[in-house]
Structure formats: structure tokens, C-alpha cells
Amino acid sequence: MRVNRQVRLRARPNGIPQADHFEIIVAPLPEVGDRQFLIRNDYLSVEPAMRGWVSAIANYSTPVGIGEVMRSFSAGTVVASRHPGFAEGDRVMGMFGWQDYAVSDGSNVTRKVMEADLPLSLSLGVLGLNGVTAYFGLLDLGMPRPGDTVVVSTAAGAVGSAVGQIAKLMGCRTVGITGGPVKTALCREAFGYDAAIDYKAGDIAAALREACPRGVDVYFDNTSGAISDAVLAQLAIGARIVICGTASVASWDPPPMGPRVERQILVKRARMSGLLVFDFAHRYEEAVARLAAWVREGRLTYREDIVDGIEHCPAAIAELYRGENLGKRLIRLVHA
Amino acid sequence: MRVNRQVRLRARPNGIPQADHFEIIVAPLPEVGDRQFLIRNDYLSVEPAMRGWVSAIANYSTPVGIGEVMRSFSAGTVVASRHPGFAEGDRVMGMFGWQDYAVSDGSNVTRKVMEADLPLSLSLGVLGLNGVTAYFGLLDLGMPRPGDTVVVSTAAGAVGSAVGQIAKLMGCRTVGITGGPVKTALCREAFGYDAAIDYKAGDIAAALREACPRGVDVYFDNTSGAISDAVLAQLAIGARIVICGTASVASWDPPPMGPRVERQILVKRARMSGLLVFDFAHRYEEAVARLAAWVREGRLTYREDIVDGIEHCPAAIAELYRGENLGKRLIRLVHA
CATH class of the missing domain: 3.40.50.720 (NAD(P)-binding Rossmann-like Domain)
Structure with missing residues (x-):
């Protein structure tokens, strides 16, 4: 039986979130309702903005609640669908959270990843x-x-x-x-x-x-x-x-x-x-198209720093602020 | 014989210039050369920016030198001219300094004051x-x-x-x-x-x-x-x-x-x-035309706080920073 590992916010930090502000919970695999689909996350993103997302002080987004799955951009693959706009095998990037699986109605999808010739991980970095x-x-x-x-x-x-x-x-x-x-x-x-x-x-x-x-x-x-x-x-x-x-x-x-x-x-x-x-969401495709062209031409390069396993999530934000990564820090999920 | 009273910078202030940073000198009336004209200043302006003009630290204009006439906007009347573009009786506003008279070749004229129906003093305030x-x-x-x-x-x-x-x-x-x-x-x-x-x-x-x-x-x-x-x-x-x-x-x-x-x-x-x-010098006339229209229509009002006599100049900047004026502070010159 498949389960869904989730990294949840356990305590609210003042400043940079540390490993002990999070805990990893094993939850049951979510049900897929009508007009919904199931995403298997392949990569979870780690970014500086996450400090703001868990901060209680006025900010540009509602803070992640205590006990909630940590908000994050993730990139994954649709593995089951009851939604007409998303088919099994589609590659998607969006706000799917620090977890193995996410059910979506499409509203938290930032974009379908159409650059089939380029690695999916780029959708969280240089093309993300x-x-x-x-x-x-x-x-x-x-x-x-x-x-x-x-x-x-x-x-x-x-x-x-x-x-x-x-x-x-x-x-x-x-x-x-x-x-x-x-x-x-x-x-x-x-x-x-x-x-x-x-x-x-x-x-x-x-x-x-x-x-x-x-x-x-x-x-x-x-x-x-x-x-x-x-x-x-x-x-x-x-x-x-x-x-x-x-x-x-x-x-x-x-x-x-x-x-x-x-x-x-x-x-x-x-x-x-x-x-x-x-604020530029309505123009993402313009930017991604141009960035992808530069990547293909070899005029725009990037570094990725990928670690395997969801257990790296809790400490990842603090590591980022200590500058320990060399390139875009991603967590790659290893699914059973 | 007419003379030219001048307010000169005597010492360089650090911060807000005070009365004793200036001195009043009586100089001879300047000669009017070819393609020059003589301006009799009627009003001298006092403004917060003057602090920057006498400051030694990096700024957007060369500092006024010690012993030089204090830089200022002034409004006056052409009283003699050997310049084809300026006639006796023309009203002008520009960088004529804190002094009774200034000789100009036109390069320090900000604008000719064409609003004959409005007081000249406005050219240093709401229309300046x-x-x-x-x-x-x-x-x-x-x-x-x-x-x-x-x-x-x-x-x-x-x-x-x-x-x-x-x-x-x-x-x-x-x-x-x-x-x-x-x-x-x-x-x-x-x-x-x-x-x-x-x-x-x-x-x-x-x-x-x-x-x-x-x-x-x-x-x-x-x-x-x-x-x-x-x-x-x-x-x-x-x-x-x-x-x-x-x-x-x-x-x-x-x-x-x-x-x-x-x-x-x-x-x-x-x-x-x-x-x-x-930075907007090329568009002054656009602004002045619109401001003057609003003044004439009674939709834009202003306050002037005019004192008579060049002897008020040295203390005027410090008074401005103490907020003692109620309205645009001008010095009106009383000519012999």
C-alpha cells in the first residue's frame, strides 16, 4: 500500500526556519475526486522565499499554518486523473508542497512542463x-x-x-x-x-x-x-x-x-x-520560452545541487541561508 | 552711482547653513558685454536645496565656492541689453544668485516669464x-x-x-x-x-x-x-x-x-x-502652462512669505529648516 510522506510545519520560526521547525508525517494516499488528479512529486524545491512563507509577520502570502504541509513548488507527473485537462503522464510544476503525492484540481498548477527535451528538474530552476x-x-x-x-x-x-x-x-x-x-x-x-x-x-x-x-x-x-x-x-x-x-x-x-x-x-x-x-504570472510562458531557447543554444547555463530523499527537507532552508549549496537546491524523491 | 550688493559664501557648513556662513559685500555694478544683458533682481528665492548647493559632499551640482555669490533662483527684469534675444523690460527667472544685479549671456536663464497677468514672484514658487x-x-x-x-x-x-x-x-x-x-x-x-x-x-x-x-x-x-x-x-x-x-x-x-x-x-x-x-528641464513649459491655468481658474492656490531686504538672506536657509515660514519664502529687493 502506497503512503504519502509529508513535511509539516511544527513550530513557527522567528527568522530562518531550522530543521526542528518541521516534522515528517506518514499519511494515507489521498483520494482522487471528480475533476481532480493525482500528482507524484519527483522534485521538491527549496528556496529563500520559504522563510517568508512561514513567517507570522505581514508578508505577501498567508503564512503556512502550524500542522500544515510545507508550501513549496514541486515538479511531478500525473499518475491518475479524473480531470479533463490533465492526463496520466503529464508533467506539471506548481504549489504541490513538500510531500510525495498531491491531489489537485488544477488551481495550484503553475504550468504544464512542455519542454519534453529538457530535464523536468529545470522547471524548478532555470526554467522555473x-x-x-x-x-x-x-x-x-x-x-x-x-x-x-x-x-x-x-x-x-x-x-x-x-x-x-x-x-x-x-x-x-x-x-x-x-x-x-x-x-x-x-x-x-x-x-x-x-x-x-x-x-x-x-x-x-x-x-x-x-x-x-x-x-x-x-x-x-x-x-x-x-x-x-x-x-x-x-x-x-x-x-x-x-x-x-x-x-x-x-x-x-x-x-x-x-x-x-x-x-x-x-x-x-x-x-x-x-x-x-x-505579479508576472500572466507572462510566465513568454519568459520560459525565451529561457528554454537560451538553454538549448548553450547561452544560458545552470547548476543544480540535488539531494535524494524527503528526509533532507527539514534542514534544507537553513542550509540554503548558510550558502552550503552550489546550484539550485532540489530534493529528489525516491518512490517505493 | 549704483552698486551691487552680493551675498557670498564665507565658510562651508556641515549640515544646514547658518547666517554666519555668509557675508554681504558691496561690489561695483557689472559691465554689460557684447551679447549680454543686465538683470535687476526683484525677488530672490530661498529653498531647501540650497543646503546641498553649499555642501562639500557628493551631490548633484558643483558646490558653491568660498567667496562666491550664493547660487539661487531669482526673478528680475532686464534693465539693459546688448543681446538680441533679451530686451529691456523682459521678465526673466533663472540662476542669478543672491545679489542685486546679474549680468547674463542667457545661459543661466531658466525661462522668460510670459504670464504678464500674474505676479512675477509666482515664477519662483507655484509657477517656478x-x-x-x-x-x-x-x-x-x-x-x-x-x-x-x-x-x-x-x-x-x-x-x-x-x-x-x-x-x-x-x-x-x-x-x-x-x-x-x-x-x-x-x-x-x-x-x-x-x-x-x-x-x-x-x-x-x-x-x-x-x-x-x-x-x-x-x-x-x-x-x-x-x-x-x-x-x-x-x-x-x-x-x-x-x-x-x-x-x-x-x-x-x-x-x-x-x-x-x-x-x-x-x-x-x-x-x-x-x-x-x-531632469525635466525640457518639459518646464508644459508644466508651467498647466499650473498657470489652474492658478487662473482658482483651482491651485499658494502662500507666499515675502520679506524685504537682502540683509534677510544669510539667515534665511536656517529659518526655512526651522519651519518658520508660512508659504514660499522670498526676499524682495528694495532698489535705490
């Missing part, structure tokens, strides 16, 4: 929300022009590495900020950054001055904190700052103090915009 | 940079939609009062933040704000919650500091923040600390933009 976030954040909010200097924080990450490569495809000079020599090498060698700065190696302001002699035209920010303070001090006139994530800040309750940005925003006539990729 | 700043800052960066809640800091000031009224003309709900009962009454009664908040009267967060039950869609900010912190905590989804000035911060060297804004910008998908009105 990470790639789409990079695409719309950089192009629609960052508005890069050829010759612009584009700085990316968490430059080797799933979003950042795509931002850097897309900026390069747009004719920009790209500067990646990341932690440690392995990731800076990855930035230069795999993701084509013109310069890579190791924020753990010392004077980030001096490194930025050297890498951005004409200032920073676009800053794609995944970190906030001291890294952002250094970048904001070196904006060019008319700079665009895209706030995509705040990975370096452990807790926003209350917000930590930092140097006020208003004067720099004013003097540089800069623009700081918050990015939520869900 | 203040009005134009309000116009482009609100409409182009703030992008108000009918029904939006628009919050304005220094709401009774020369810029703020125009912002509030233009927002009202656009069909918005307007909330002004200002200091003291006289100015809040002015906001409600003269400038038509739906609500006026006295930031000196106590709990600004509670007052904002009451005045903005659906959150803040547009924040036109002239203050920075604690007032902005309170407004930013109550943004609506998709809010636009226009940074026009930072009047409440005495010194930016180094920048003071405040609560980090990144998370709120991200979660609310807000946009914070810096406004420098000079």
Missing part, C-alpha cells in the same frame, strides 16, 4: 520561478541597456546566476558578488561574469570601485545588509535597484537599522523597486 | 521650480490614479502644498503631514487636504492608520527621517515613493541610521524614486 524571477526582475524592473554595469548579489545562486547571464546577453558588463573562492570561480568560469567579488575576502567597497569604474547602473539585490550598503554607495546617475530578496538579514521583526538610503536615491535619481514574480 | 517639482514628481514618478491615497510630507510648504492640490485635482484622497496647528489648519482649509497630521502632536502611526485605512499608494517625501519611517510602514501594495527632499535630516555625512527599507519595498512591490527637477 528562479529563471522567471531573473528574467522579469532584470528586464522589466532593472531595464538594462547595452554597456550598463550590472551588479548581482548571491551571484552564483539560482536566481543570480541567471540574472548575470541574461545581463551579459543584453550587452552589459556584469559583476557578481558571492561568498568564497569556489563561488567566485563559478561566477567567472561558468556564468561569464566580467568580475566576481568575494564579500568574505575583505574590502568590498574597494573591490566594487575597481570592478565598476563608472558606477553601478543596475543592482539586482538578493541580500540587503552590508553588501547592499556598499553597492548603494556607488550608484551611477539613474541607477535601478531591484529588490528580489533579503538573504543576509536574519530577522525583520523588528527591521534592523542601516544607513538611510533617501539621500543617495535622491542625488543619483535612482529607483528602487520590489520584485514579486507572481 | 516648486510648482514644476510638484508637477513632475507627483505625475511622472508618483503616477497617481483616481482614488489613490496620496501622503505628502512638508504638506504646507511650497512644493508640498502644490503636490496635495494637484493630487486632489487627479481625484486622489490627500493626506498632509506638517508641524503644528497653524499649518495643519492651512493644509485643510487652504490646500484642500482630506486629512492633515501634525507630526509634533504625538502618535503619527496611529494618525496615519486613521487617515489611510487602505494604506498609502503614493508618498511624496520632503523630509526623510522618522516621518518617512512611519509612512513606509503603511504602504499599500504597489506604492510609489517619491524622494524629493530630506529636510528632517540635519547632516548626511555620514548618513544617519534608520530602519532598513528593503523588506517593505519587496513585500509591497513598492517603488522608491529620486526626483531632480532639472
